[in-house]
Amino acid sequence: xxxxxxxxxxxxxxxxxxxEATVSRALKNSELINKETRLRVQAIAREHNYKVNxxxxxxxxxxxxxxxxxxxxxxxxxxxxxxxFLMVLLGSIADEAAHHGYDLLLSTNPHDxxxxxxxxxxxxxADGLIIIxxxxxxPRLDRLAESGRPFIVWGAEMPEHDYITVGSDNRKGAYExxxxxxxxxxxxxxxxxxxxxxxxxxxxxxxxxALRDAGIPFDANLIIPTDFSRSDGYxxxxxxxxxxxxxxxxxxxxxxxxxxxxxxxxxxxxxKVPEEIAIVGFDDNPLAVFATPGITTVRQDIRLGGKLLVRxxxxxxxxxxxxxxxxxxxxxxxxxxxxx
Amino acid sequence: xxxxxxxxxxxxxxxxxxxEATVSRALKNSELINKETRLRVQAIAREHNYKVNxxxxxxxxxxxxxxxxxxxxxxxxxxxxxxxFLMVLLGSIADEAAHHGYDLLLSTNPHDxxxxxxxxxxxxxADGLIIIxxxxxxPRLDRLAESGRPFIVWGAEMPEHDYITVGSDNRKGAYExxxxxxxxxxxxxxxxxxxxxxxxxxxxxxxxxALRDAGIPFDANLIIPTDFSRSDGYxxxxxxxxxxxxxxxxxxxxxxxxxxxxxxxxxxxxxKVPEEIAIVGFDDNPLAVFATPGITTVRQDIRLGGKLLVRxxxxxxxxxxxxxxxxxxxxxxxxxxxxx
DNA sequence: TTTTATATTGCAATCGATTGCAAAGAGGCG
DNA sequence: CGCCTCTTTGCAATCGATTGCAATATAAAA
Numbered sequence: 001x002x003x004x005x006x007x008x009x010x011x012x013x014x015x016x017x018x019x020e021a022t023v024s025r026a027l028k029n030s031e032l033i034n035k036e037t038r039l040r041v042q043a044i045a046r047e048h049n050y051k052v053n054x055x056x057x058x059x060x061x062x063x064x065x066x067x068x069x070x071x072x073x074x075x076x077x078x079x080x081x082x083x084x085f086l087m088v089l090l091g092s093i094a095d096e097a098a099h100h101g102y103d104l105l106l107s108t109n110p111h112d113x114x115x116x117x118x119x120x121x122x123x124x125x126a127d128g129l130i131i132i133x134x135x136x137x138x139p140r141l142d143r144l145a146e147s148g149r150p151f152i153v154w155g156a157e158m159p160e161h162d163y164i165t166v167g168s169d170n171r172k173g174a175y176e177x178x179x180x181x182x183x184x185x186x187x188x189x190x191x192x193x194x195x196x197x198x199x200x201x202x203x204x205x206x207x208x209x210a211l212r213d214a215g216i217p218f219d220a221n222l223i224i225p226t227d228f229s230r231s232d233g234y235x236x237x238x239x240x241x242x243x244x245x246x247x248x249x250x251x252x253x254x255x256x257x258x259x260x261x262x263x264x265x266x267x268x269x270x271x272k273v274p275e276e277i278a279i280v281g282f283d284d285n286p287l288a289v290f291a292t293p294g295i296t297t298v299r300q301d302i303r304l305g306g307k308l309l310v311r312x313x314x315x316x317x318x319x320x321x322x323x324x325x326x327x328x329x330x331x332x333x334x335x336x337x338x339x340x
Numbered sequence: 341x342x343x344x345x346x347x348x349x350x351x352x353x354x355x356x357x358x359x360e361a362t363v364s365r366a367l368k369n370s371e372l373i374n375k376e377t378r379l380r381v382q383a384i385a386r387e388h389n390y391k392v393n394x395x396x397x398x399x400x401x402x403x404x405x406x407x408x409x410x411x412x413x414x415x416x417x418x419x420x421x422x423x424x425f426l427m428v429l430l431g432s433i434a435d436e437a438a439h440h441g442y443d444l445l446l447s448t449n450p451h452d453x454x455x456x457x458x459x460x461x462x463x464x465x466a467d468g469l470i471i472i473x474x475x476x477x478x479p480r481l482d483r484l485a486e487s488g489r490p491f492i493v494w495g496a497e498m499p500e501h502d503y504i505t506v507g508s509d510n511r512k513g514a515y516e517x518x519x520x521x522x523x524x525x526x527x528x529x530x531x532x533x534x535x536x537x538x539x540x541x542x543x544x545x546x547x548x549x550a551l552r553d554a555g556i557p558f559d560a561n562l563i564i565p566t567d568f569s570r571s572d573g574y575x576x577x578x579x580x581x582x583x584x585x586x587x588x589x590x591x592x593x594x595x596x597x598x599x600x601x602x603x604x605x606x607x608x609x610x611x612k613v614p615e616e617i618a619i620v621g622f623d624d625n626p627l628a629v630f631a632t633p634g635i636t637t638v639r640q641d642i643r644l645g646g647k648l649l650v651r652x653x654x655x656x657x658x659x660x661x662x663x664x665x666x667x668x669x670x671x672x673x674x675x676x677x678x679x680x
Numbered sequence: 681t682t683t684t685a686t687a688t689t690g691c692a693a694t695c696g697a698t699t700g701c702a703a704a705g706a707g708g709c710g
Numbered sequence: 711c712g713c714c715t716c717t718t719t720g721c722a723a724t725c726g727a728t729t730g731c732a733a734t735a736t737a738a739a740a
Contacts, residue, residue, distance in 0.1 A: 008696055019720045024698055051463040056696035059399040060725055087427045094448040106446045108434045123391040230630050264630050290570050290604050359690045364728055396726035400695055
């Protein structure tokens with residue numbers, strides 16, 4: 001632990017008896033410098049615990065080697081910051097960014113996303129933006145796209161949007177989830193979720209597709225608008241329990257959180273899951289396996305998602321063309337869907 | 341949306357007919373500059389969508405106005421990145437940092453925390469470090485403290501450590517949780533947790549204090565080493581169920597996650613909660629209220645914790661002296677503790 | 681009217697690393 | 711021996727904002 005104050009490159013240059021230019025090149029292992037010199041300079045730098053001043057480098061190179069992650073988790077539509085998936089995604093993004101030599105700036109609840117682009121990109125804090133929380137077709141993202149700044153969004157591809165996304169194959173996931181319920185003999189399958197949200201819209205499409213392919217007519221009464229939260233799942237379940245005209249034998253919930261809320265309410269009302277009502281969720285929340293009964297769900301590969309967000313954003317920054325990603329999903333069968 | 345390339349301060353100076361120095365001062369609203377001039381310069385800057393180049397400023401001022409958050413979530417001792425509390429803490433830290441004009445760098449699973457101090461502080465990426473995940477008396481933190489770099493740790497104060505912490509009053513929380521069980525007539529109260537972890541050591545102290553004050557002898561057989569995970573809570577419950585010589589009428593779990601795992605296992609074994617075994621957890625995990633029965637728990641004010649971490653770290657960076665913080669906790673009574 | 685105090689603004693050095701270009705040295709070839 | 715090539719290193723400009731100090735203008739005091 002050398003307690004010496006901060007050395008600069010010129011100190012190292014003096015110690016090694018070479019110029020600053022040589023030190024700079026040696027430290028990045030440039031072929032321009034004789035191997036012997038290179039190693040000597042590197043050894044001296046290490047010995048004196050010298051670290052390149054990133055602020056100076058960023059300034060000179062006009063690159064920050066930093067990505068900014070913006071969490072647009074809007075209480076309004078019931079997403080909570082505490083969602084397990086957020087943290088997993090964030091962790092994966094952080095790991096992948098580090099792996100590519102990028103630092104990660106984090107921002108939550110920005111007052112204004114327009115300012116945000118200014119704040120991060122124009123003022124040279126970050127080279128690109130990862131937006132998590134597509135919201136309900138947020139027009140601010142479209143404006144961001146117009147401005148031409150490098151960014152990428154976690155969520156669903158929508159033809160009317162002009163930005164790149166990474167997300168799961170929500171349509172296919174929902175299709176398979178609902179088909180599973182159908183195979184288990186369920187015919188009146190409720191949909192709980194908020195279809196105004198792009199990802200959920202795709203899940204609703206998958207739900208419809210599955211019913212159609214099974215020859216089951218679509219019934220709008222079975223669509224129960226629900227936000228992402230456990231509490232809203234809990235509350236909207238009243239509708240199912242208390243309305244005597246409402247009949248369903250299964251529920252497809254667009255998130256495990258909703259499913260957890262539903263199951264809590266059903267348990268209180270002594271409705272048996274899966275015997276009376278079967279349930280399939282989405283996300284494979286770590287809790288899904290610990291609920292009683294275990295929740296059958298659609299697993300997203302969130303860690304892969306984080307990696308792809310980073311890789312593709314870096315490609316965008318580097319001026320390459322990248323496409324949307326809809327990652328494969330996997331149905332995880334537990335007890336709640338009524339499988340044998 | 342001006343698509344103009346990046347303006348510099350000298351552009352604004354030219355447009356305003358003043359010097360760069362004046363622009364610089366005007367933009368930070370310095371009293372040195374005539375109010376009229378100030379407003380005019382600000383207006384021009386706004387009009388042209390000029391943003392100060394942070395890289396240049398940081399370089400010149402030798403301050404980064406950035407804090408680095410390091411997540412030391414070690415799978416080894418069962419903490420999962422997906423823990424709800426992590427995300428809440430992180431969100432609160434991010435908000436508070438933004439409020440103080442600091443950016444937030446995020447890093448998870450660093451290879452080496454020593455390098456980390458170099459990486460962030462010495463190479464001028466951040467002004468200070470927030471460490472989350474104190475671990476089992478991590479010696480690396482002690483080394484970090486020796487090096488004199490500004491940092492702060494979420495966790496528990498231990499006399500043998502030479503760094504500043506922010507955390508909850510774990511001892512008091514545990515004391516009240518266990519006292520509640522005692523008041524409900526329980527006398528054989530198991531402790532589930534890993535006392536090698538500083539925060540848990542304090543909770544064990546609180547547990548012991550409560551028993552002592554209630555005149556109940558401490559029984560080492562009732563201490564069940566358990567890591568932080570739901571799954572370990574689930575597994576260690578076997579001990580309670582399957583060992584015929586083991587008798588307890590209540591469990592104090594050092595985290596709600598453990599409590600959830602325990603309850604899952606007890607439900608499978610058809611042990612009634614709270615009638616046969618009462619349970620109190622810790623954290624007030626958002627799930628605690630959604631478990632059946634709802635889990636009585638000790639709530640930590642995590643959002644406040646995040647704020648204090650940031651404020652105190654900034655004080656440390658500014659050279660002020662700050663003390664440890666043990667935030668007040670609150671027992672949240674639900675059904676699992678067997679209250680009337 | 682001269683002097684002094686005050687309010688504004690500008691000059692110019694500075695932060696530390698990077699990089700295009702030039703220069704010096706080493707070796708090869710005719 | 712002279713010319714050319716290739717390797718290795720150094721020179722010096724540059725990135726953009728900040729700030730101590732000096733300079734100027736303006737007002738107040740003598």
